[in-house]
Amino acid sequence: MAQTTLFRTPTCCWRSFVRSVLPQTQHTRSHVSVHVGRVEKLDLPPGVPQQFWSQLPKRLRPDQGKRKIIIHEHPPSEHEACKEPEKAIHAEQMKLLDPTGARARLFDPKNPDGAKAGDIIMATFKTGEPFSGVALSIKWRGPHTSVLLRNQVTRVGTEMDIKVFSPLVQSMEVAQKATKRPRRARLFYLRQPKHDVGSVQKTVDQYLRQRAMLTGGKPQGGRKAGGPRGGRRGA
């Protein structure tokens, strides 16, 4: 047969000749798989005598009833008991940290007379060291509410982020409200030398003097070292 094809094809076209010869050898099958199809399930013949029951799997024995499914009761829902646990805990903590609610009112964002960014705030601590400064930002986070105060102490810019409801904070007072409502919520631009308000010690001292005159006591809570020593350096 190969002889005849060789005879018929022109001798120059070797490629087509090889193509016509090679496939014949390649198409021989070496492996045959026969598709069988699904094995059909046979039903159990009816009326199996009792002597053969022991050979059957348990679930097929005629005396076996339906499988019992145990359904457990839901445990009582925690969500139903307390819909907003975070709020509840915050309220509980606030009751502990701020029993009178005065400081919460001062730092209430809805309170028009409350502390806002841009105000000069004075904080005194239980240890007796006050810190005052311009409020750059107030983070309202429930009991974790904090206020970022900036001041220039001995001509060095100092910033302190104070937790408002911390038990170590004795008092928080607004020494001076911002003259103009700032058009930002956070006044980080006050860090730039161009906008820096500088030391607020004078304003705080004046506020303390005024408060002392009104209450009739001695001015308290002022920064001891900030007064005479800072003044000598012209802070």
Next chain:
Amino acid sequence: MIQLKTMLNCIDNSGAAIVECVQVMKKRGIRPAANIGDRIIVVVQKQRSFGQEGPGGSGLSIANKVRRGDIRHAVVVRAHKEQQRKDGSYIRFDDNACVLINKSGDPIGTRLTGVVGAELRDKKWSKILSLAPLHV
């Protein structure tokens, strides 16, 4: 975050004005960073002018105790990176500043200008705290 190559202000009257950090002591890591109260090794880069000491130092008017190029130990007293305190508050200053000390831990200068961080108290730098005009 004071690390290798950080330039710091020197706020004592030892004679150094600007120093450069070359080593952070007792910290490990790829780039150990010092904060307030940490000990570092510095190189004096800029001296204070001699005239500044004249009227304040009265008759003593000592020459600068350190010179440019000196390698000294120092304690960080102010850092620009905010640092959390135990009560949750944060403190940060506008500059990085240090005080030169000798190897036994006593300050070289006799006076400090400017505020220092209160973290020095926890780290037992009481001699520096007593020299400082203020601490916050």
